Amino acid sequence: MSLRQIKLNSGNFIPSIGLGCYDIPRSETSNVVYEACKVGYRHFDTAVLYGNEAEVANGIVKYLKENPKEKRSNFFYTTKLWNSQLGASKTPQAIEEIIAKSGDLGYIDLLLIHSPLTGKRSRLESYAIMQKYVDKGLIKNIGVSNYGKHHIEELLHWEHLKYPPAVNQIEISPWVMRTELANWCLSQGINVEAYAPLTHGYKLVETPDSPLAKTCKKYHKSYAQVLIKWSLTKGYIPLPKTKTIGRLAENLTINDFELTSEDLEELDQPDAYEPTDWECTDAP
Ligand SMILES: NC(=O)C1=CN([C@@H]2O[C@H](COP(=O)(O)OP(=O)(O)OC[C@H]3O[C@@H](n4cnc5c(N)ncnc54)[C@H](OP(=O)(O)O)[C@@H]3O)[C@@H](O)[C@H]2O)C=CC1
Numbered sequence: 001m002s003l004r005q006i007k008l009n010s011g012n013f014i015p016s017i018g019l020g021c022y023d024i025p026r027s028e029t030s031n032v033v034y035e036a037c038k039v040g041y042r043h044f045d046t047a048v049l050y051g052n053e054a055e056v057a058n059g060i061v062k063y064l065k066e067n068p069k070e071k072r073s074n075f076f077y078t079t080k081l082w083n084s085q086l087g088a089s090k091t092p093q094a095i096e097e098i099i100a101k102s103g104d105l106g107y108i109d110l111l112l113i114h115s116p117l118t119g120k121r122s123r124l125e126s127y128a129i130m131q132k133y134v135d136k137g138l139i140k141n142i143g144v145s146n147y148g149k150h151h152i153e154e155l156l157h158w159e160h161l162k163y164p165p166a167v168n169q170i171e172i173s174p175w176v177m178r179t180e181l182a183n184w185c186l187s188q189g190i191n192v193e194a195y196a197p198l199t200h201g202y203k204l205v206e207t208p209d210s211p212l213a214k215t216c217k218k219y220h221k222s223y224a225q226v227l228i229k230w231s232l233t234k235g236y237i238p239l240p241k242t243k244t245i246g247r248l249a250e251n252l253t254i255n256d257f258e259l260t261s262e263d264l265e266e267l268d269q270p271d272a273y274e275p276t277d278w279e280c281t282d283a284p
């Protein structure tokens with residue numbers, strides 16, 4: 001299974017689906033990531049918060065070592081600075097630790113500010129330092145997560161902006177569509193990564209008469225496959241998580257059907273607002 005590549009505003013490419021690595025137990029992470037590489041995953045999403053960065057990197061490195069014809073440049077490793085690491089006094093050491101944990105990967109493909117919650121000053125101080133690491137070649141792309149339009153505008157209007165955010169990673173599924181924010185990001189050339197595209201599992205339970213169930217039946221696809229396809233069809237980069245090796249391939253098997261505009265109309269829940277965890281796009 002090969003994944004489409006999406007061009008970022010940095011000129012670099014990102015595989016269209018990433019494996020979400022939140023909540024994969026640390027002891028299982030290297031193996032899940034290694035098995036994911038075997039079935040075609042080339043993009044991995046972790047964070048300082050998840051406590052498994054080194055294990056994610058190790059899984060990729062193990063696969064690369066066993067497959068010398070595969071290039072490091074075809075793999076995409078994302079991690080995120082946690083709130084407590086923002087600000088001029090904390091971010092340099094935090095980034096050094098992040099780079100150390102990436103081990104033999106040698107560089108970070110994408111570093112995000114995990115949330116805007118810490119306020120304007122520390123957001124911009126950290127972004128300035130992230131830009132310096134892009135100049136050093138140790139981070140290839142930088143971006144943000146859980147940012148609302150006003151947070152991104154703050155960056156776009158900032159006099160020291162050198163590298164606009166390549167992505168905004170936000171929660172998106174049919175039950176938390178954020179159409180206006182997502183379309184605005186795309187209109188600014190900022191790609192949208194959809195986190196919790198499988199609703200953290202909450203909507204994966206059997207609901208025989210639901211629009212999701214009907215669409216799955218129509219295409220002989222699973223709930224997870226239709227939700228991942230929904231996200232891709234909207235133009236987003238979904239980050240489905242599974243720690244179950246038997247589900248990895250299923251979640252990439254989405255190239256053998258297309259959702260029509262009628263299907264999307266059925267699946268869309270524009271009036272729903274059901275985030276699975278935190279909400280910070282509206283933070284000051
Ligand atoms: N920037 C941010 O603030 C946030 C970022 N994220 C990112 O997004 C990723 C995905 O979000 P997350 O909350 O983990 O949840 P997801 O929406 O990806 O859902 C994961 C759940 O779906 C289950 N699942 C996966 N595939 C299948 C399948 N084929 N059939 C049945 N069940 C399945 C998983 O079970 P199992 O694992 O047991 O197989 C797990 O319970 C995170 O891992 C993280 O990388 C998420 C939240 C916030």
Ligand SMILES: O=C1Nc2ccccc2C1=O
Binds near residue numbers: 047049277278
């Ligand atoms: O994946 C994540 N799950 C979360 C739950 C709460 C706060 C942040 C996150 C993540 O980044």
